[in-house]
Amino acid sequence: MNDPKVLLRPDRLREVPPRFSWCDQRLFRSGLTATCGSDALALYLFLLSVADFSGLSYYSTPASAAISAWMPSLSRPPAPS
Numbered sequence: 001m002n003d004p005k006v007l008l009r010p011d012r013l014r015e016v017p018p019r020f021s022w023c024d025q026r027l028f029r030s031g032l033t034a035t036c037g038s039d040a041l042a043l044y045l046f047l048l049s050v051a052d053f054s055g056l057s058y059y060s061t062p063a064s065a066a067i068s069a070w071m072p073s074l075s076r077p078p079a080p081s
Contacts, residue, residue, distance in 0.1 A: 005056045014055035023048065039071035 007013060023044075027033050033041065046067060050059045057064065 005052075005054075007054065007056070014051075014053075043068055043071055 036044075046064075047057065050057050050064075052058065059067070
């Protein structure tokens, strides 16, 4: 049986904007996605795919970590500038 999901931060409950799409349109309009690497964008798409209406994941932390392990740039610190 699945454990009930609990909001860790109820004050940060995701609100679906009136012009909803799977990806937050602000990310594209602001140009933020142009600054992200492909691993970060893949992780964002994964998190969107496994979230429910409240933004809670259907995947456990270990399962999410296993999925993100194939994204090597997310598991190492950024290079010094």
